Amino acid sequence: MKKIIKNGTIVTAVDTFKADICIENGTISQIGSQLSYLGAEIIDAKGCYVFPGGIDPHTHLDMPFGGTVTKDDFETGTIAAAFGGTTTIIDFCLTKKGETLQSAIDTWHAKAQAKAVIDYSFHLQIVEMNENVLMELPVVMEQEGITSLKVFMAYKHQFQADDETLFRTLVTAKELGALVMVHAENGDVIDFLVKKALQEGNTEPIFHALTRPPQAEGEATGRAAILTELAGSQLYVVHVSCAEAAEKIANARRKGIDIWGETCPQYLVLDQSYLEKPNFEGAKYVWSPPLREKWNQEVLWNALKSGELQTIGSDQCSFDFNGQKDLGKGDFSKIPNGGPIIEDRVSILFSEGVVKDRISLNQFVDLTSTRAAKLFGLYPKKGTIAVGADADIVIFNPTVERIISGKAHHMAVDYNPFEGMKVTGEPVSVLSRGEFVIRNKKFVGKAGAGMYLKRAKYGNSQVNNEMKTIKL
Template sequence: MSYDLIVKNGTIATASDTYRADIGVRGGKVVAIAENLEDARETIDATGLFVLPGGVEAHCHINEPPIGKVESADTFETGSRSAACGGNTTFVPFANQARGQSLLEAIEIYHALANGNSYIDYGFHLIVSDATPDVINRELPQAIKDGFTSFKVFMCYSDVMIDDRQILDVLQVAREQGALVMVHAENDHCISWLGNRLTELGETEPKNYARAHGHVVEREATHRAISLSEIVDTPILIVHVSSAEAMEQVRWAQSKGLNIHAETCPQYLFLKEEDFDRPGWEGAKFICSPPPREESNQGKLWQALKNNVFDVVHSDHCPYSYEGPAGKKYHEHEGGHPHFCHVAPGVPGIEVRLPLMFNEMVSNGRMDINKFVALTSTNAAKLYGLYPQKGTIAIGSDADFALWDPAREVEIRHENLHDGCDYSPYEGTRVRGWPVRTVLRGRTIWNDGEITGSPGEGNFLPRKLYQTPLKTKAAE
């Protein structure tokens, strides 16, 4: 039997197993996993390397509309390129519905932005910001049939948030159709009230962003989202959980048998509230929503990861440049002083998500490599209807691999990254373990410092309905 590609001599790791074998690829699919495979047009020697499923980055913001004067720094070309260089082979950005806009029209706009521009395979989550009767009764069911099987609702941000009654309507559609609802859980009224009070007191430096988005703001909304899910009896996923208090709400719900999933992000495991308190505008580099918390909070989130409270770790890559009239410092160009209300909330991180997590989980021994694969690839593929096409290495799956050198030491520097932003909040962080090769459907698109893929190689992925990841119940 001949193959298009054989990956030889590597150590394969999936969410459940670690073993030595060769992988045979034909027509972009895995067709053989065995010892001593021979006869291929191309052979990759993976001696000394881990061969992992390509990363599935299922929370990222690409080509999004501006926030006031601040523009997104990444197109589908630059964002997917950066993702590929970080060991990812699939990503699922958001298609944003504007107020007054048809949801199906929003999908067409994002198709046009992505088509022919992505280095890796992609799908879309839908952001429902205008839950009209037509959207609820016609457009959402149609979108689900078309393969858009997950959508996000906001409990904050006045231009996109919907109220609790509308969230219940969206949850009911998800229950009837078998889709998954993602929830941004922060209380908008509390944020606005606290922000106004801080401004009146002259407390406007970037460090005060964390005060306006305090623990209780996230905790209350998380509890409310869980309650809404319980009323309709349908699963939800709480995205970017940042605080131990919000995490405890999730853990409590899971301990009661409620079908609540949760995600956290590297910024809450590696950045900290103290990073905001830097001179001038520097603290703006770390502003995202919710914000990083105090350093003591990080250990509680790591323990929750170990105890299966969290299903997935995604980057929430939301890239706004730091400099320039369309960046986080735009207010400076208008003669203004640092004010947390004028900083677009979001940080870049799509390329370094996997190295940061590999270093801490695998290299530093917090968890094993199988848990790393589960949290960064397999569970996302299951939740978002991509498994087993994506998220694993198995006969019949797409030949999507990330080859990792576990001994490679790298200092993260933005000048070596490939996104469209102009800084990294992780600048200077040293990691051990780095993806040296990324293979998409049997073709190498990133090879040890060289981009070998091209925009347009990524395919659109209609997705199946939500699947519950297999895991043990969260620890009490």
């Protein structure tokens, strides 16, 4: 059925204006003030903002890690995402040495296709760069529309790749039109510091942070930037947590290196002291990179405002406190790394960013949706409100206040890291390709309704070419 959203204030990355939106066959067919209501379902958005659906470029759903598996799968995780105003996620497809890339991709398709309630795509991990990978990569990029490659510089003996693999991935990505993503921490140094801490009897959760110092993140970020410059390639640094890493990205961009930076809500509002909570409660806040000293928060906010960091991911990677996080009692290195963030990503950025005047309303849309769509080959079908775009729309009440609570959230995990935090603004209704997933704060979607998205190559569109030459 034709739908018309009326009386709302439309907000994109560049404009804010009053208009009605007509939705037909899953896409936006008209935007204006005198649309024909004949035969249409009318959706009243009075008093609300109308945003393009959020795009979360960093999730880990149904992912094996640390002897267990993340608690949220593609059903519970995408339901929670939708409640939070996200209509597209890009999850990380993990690979193994000696196995084909396609087999890993098939595994991730099987995890998602009957469960996702919103649209999704995959990044592809690279653990080795040999002749087999070089032969297969162009094929899977073409067939699967996967145009972003992830390399870990940390998690030694598990995910970490060496510098040769990273450099060869950068060179290959330049040739194939892919964006290389890095988890930038010096895994060798961290491995030494972890072993030293445990030998000295330091086993509590706070030592997770103390053995992953900000210098290790800054060094790896700078090294990855230099290798990107040497390869003439392009780089996206995930989950930037500290001043040291943000500064390396800013300096590289000033040199003209094609580098982009993502941070996450947890680094903007939580700090290292949370890992010191008694009774092992600090384990709830163990993820990598770790939370930093509080002063880093304003550095990250300023980097978002100035454009030195460009996106907000959740790094959703949820584990129950009871039965999963407690695997690390007596040894912080065995605490599964990750937290439940996907549902609160958009609301926290609005409340702490827009309401507190740290970023503009249009910057908020760019950070939560538009820039990720452009970087990862989804724009203009995703990431904006425009004629011809998918009708991925969030009707958002900007004035309502609520308290974040694990008892009220929709993630499958048994705690919320933002417990007790007061936020202003929340999604009321969420549409994916013109169909309600959330209606009046109730789930009305369907498992398996989410579509897999094939994405355009990096740098082959006018949008990306413009972005390369305009360094904000």
